[in-house]
Amino acid sequence: MARVFLVNPPSPEPVYTPLLSFCHLAASLRASGHEVALLDASAPFAPKQHRAIVEHIAAWGPDVVGVHLKTLHVQFAYALSAVLAERFTLVAGGPHATIVPAEPLAHGFRWVLRGECEDALVELADMIDGRREAADIAGLTWTERGMVRRNADRPFSTELDRLAPPLGALDLFDPAWYGAAAVGTELAPGGLLSSRGCPAACTFCSNDVTGRKFRYRSAASVAAEVATLRNERNKVGITFLDDSFAVGKRRVHELCAAIAGIGAPVWWTCTAHPSHLDREVLVAMKAAGCAGIDIGMESADPEMLLAIGKGVTVERVLDVLRWSRELEIHTVVNLMFAWPDETDAQLDATIGFLERAAPIAGGFNARGVVVPYPGTKIYERNHAEYGFTGWWLTEPPLAYMPFPTSWNEEEVVRAYGDDPALDRNFFRHPPHRIERVREALALKAKLTIEITRRRSSHLEVGVPAAGAR
Ligand code: B12
Numbered sequence: 001m002a003r004v005f006l007v008n009p010p011s012p013e014p015v016y017t018p019l020l021s022f023c024h025l026a027a028s029l030r031a032s033g034h035e036v037a038l039l040d041a042s043a044p045f046a047p048k049q050h051r052a053i054v055e056h057i058a059a060w061g062p063d064v065v066g067v068h069l070k071t072l073h074v075q076f077a078y079a080l081s082a083v084l085a086e087r088f089t090l091v092a093g094g095p096h097a098t099i100v101p102a103e104p105l106a107h108g109f110r111w112v113l114r115g116e117c118e119d120a121l122v123e124l125a126d127m128i129d130g131r132r133e134a135a136d137i138a139g140l141t142w143t144e145r146g147m148v149r150r151n152a153d154r155p156f157s158t159e160l161d162r163l164a165p166p167l168g169a170l171d172l173f174d175p176a177w178y179g180a181a182a183v184g185t186e187l188a189p190g191g192l193l194s195s196r197g198c199p200a201a202c203t204f205c206s207n208d209v210t211g212r213k214f215r216y217r218s219a220a221s222v223a224a225e226v227a228t229l230r231n232e233r234n235k236v237g238i239t240f241l242d243d244s245f246a247v248g249k250r251r252v253h254e255l256c257a258a259i260a261g262i263g264a265p266v267w268w269t270c271t272a273h274p275s276h277l278d279r280e281v282l283v284a285m286k287a288a289g290c291a292g293i294d295i296g297m298e299s300a301d302p303e304m305l306l307a308i309g310k311g312v313t314v315e316r317v318l319d320v321l322r323w324s325r326e327l328e329i330h331t332v333v334n335l336m337f338a339w340p341d342e343t344d345a346q347l348d349a350t351i352g353f354l355e356r357a358a359p360i361a362g363g364f365n366a367r368g369v370v371v372p373y374p375g376t377k378i379y380e381r382n383h384a385e386y387g388f389t390g391w392w393l394t395e396p397p398l399a400y401m402p403f404p405t406s407w408n409e410e411e412v413v414r415a416y417g418d419d420p421a422l423d424r425n426f427f428r429h430p431p432h433r434i435e436r437v438r439e440a441l442a443l444k445a446k447l448t449i450e451i452t453r454r455r456s457s458h459l460e461v462g463v464p465a466a467g468a469r
């Protein structure tokens with residue numbers, strides 16, 4: 001059986017919970033009989049020095065080392081992989097590896113697995129054991145005799161109930177990495193997935209791993225995971241990390257009924273598209289413990305909403321905010337600025353919406369200046385014209401400050417206003433518009449603080465600001 005070591009590289013933005021993708025991958029490897037160990041070096045107190053990481057891995061003696069790649073932090077990841085490649089055979093995976101799979105091959109990696117990898121990584125481990133050929137692994141990109149070979153795409157996982165339960169791999173994460181040594185039994189991933197994929201087609205969205213094909217777990221399987229988090233991990237507050245939680249009315253009703261039936265109180269938050277939320281769905285979600293919804297809107301200008309493929313109207317968002325307010329569900333509205341070709345009038349429409357929505361919204365997302373991730377339509381259409389081809393490698397990394405762990409007013413002002421993409425100005429907006437966006441970021445913070453003060457008297461639970469995921 002192969003020995004696989006997974007590393008989430010160090011990054012300037014600490015991640016305070018075990019990486020859910022590693023829980024899935026490790027659980028799947030174990031279920032197939034392979035051995036697995038891991039290091040979440042993005043966790044605040046995990047080893048971060050390259051030498052320490054190499055020694056940690058070498059002490060375990062892996063056959064292959066897997067590295068998680070995200071676009072924003074890929075330079076830090078490649079700096080580590082250059083050192084790791086001297087000692088180990090490397091495989092890359094994750095969102096960035098999925099979009100530009102040939103790139104890691106030029107940075108010390110032997111293999112790259114694209115897309116969802118619960119099955120693909122097991123197949124790679126089987127190959128290392130001599131039980132499979134590289135050419136037979138769907139989703140694999142690799143080099144053979146100096147040529148990059150790209151095997152066929154792997155279809156999305158459709159039978160999600162079949163996947164090994166991710167919580168079964170939690171023992172592989174050291175609680176001390178998260179500063180939680182004293183409360184090891186409460187360690188839990190950032191959240192759980194009741195579904196994968198999103199049927200919408202926003203031009204800026206970088207969800208290439210989970211993609212546009214919506215797939216979902218049975219209500220019973222999700223409720224069982226919620227119950228385990230609640231009863232065995234002491235998690236009363238739970239985050240659904242689905243791309244789009246509320247797809248399919250009947251499904252949501254069944255899911256909510258199952259969660260409500262676990263017999264212990266939980267409250268949870270999710271991200272949902274406004275077009276999937278009506279009053280009836282919201283009532284069912286509330287009854288099942290929904291405390292907060294992160295709502296993607298992004299612009300309040302009707303033409304811009306069409307241009308970015310958001311598939312929502314301003315009126316619909318206002319309806320959802322009103323219904324949610326009546327039901328005491330906290331809403332965080334995501335709005336972004338500095339779109340390609342965004343005019344002063346379009347920007348002002350979004351800024352005007354902030355004031356209009358503030359009396360009924362629960363808050364607005366932190367930051368929000370558009371970043372053209374590779375693989376998105378916004379990137380493909382604009383990189384040549386605006387000269388930002390391959391920016392994640394050719395420019396200094398966008399230096400976001402870490403999100404605070406508690407959102408007091410001072411921290412809200414800092415975190416909301418801190419957006420390095422504004423000064424980077426990908427779409428070359430004129431100086432007066434950049435200043436206007438800066439004011440808009442400050443306005444989002446100010447309004448969010450006012451709303452929080454207004455509601456704090458009867459809000460039972462704090463819901464993290466959107467944009468933190
Ligand atoms: C939850 C989440 C977070 C949580 C993670 C919490 C946790 N403890 O797990 C938090 C809030 C920390 C977070 C932070 C950030 N996130 Co985030 N996040 C997500 C989200 C919503 C779900 C992630 C998830 O679990 N997906 C489900 C699993 C099944 O998919 P997966 O993670 O991609 O993993 C699969 C494959 O990629 C592959 N795989 C993953 N790793 C590896 C490694 C190897 C070796 C192999 C072989 C395979 C492999 O197999 C996995 C299982 O199928 C995704 C959106 C999405 N749809 O994925 C965004 C997403 C991953 N985040 C994104 C971004 C940009 C960020 C930030 C950089 C935000 C920022 N600052 O601007 C930070 C980075 C923080 C850091 N230091 O890493 C982007 C990444 C885009 C890109 N091209 O890189 C995404 C895609 C959102 C988006 N649409 O833009 N995030």
Ligand code: SF4
Pocket residue numbers: 198199200201202205206207243244273296
């Ligand atoms: S609704 Fe959200 S997840 Fe779906 S395509 Fe748009 S940004 Fe991506």
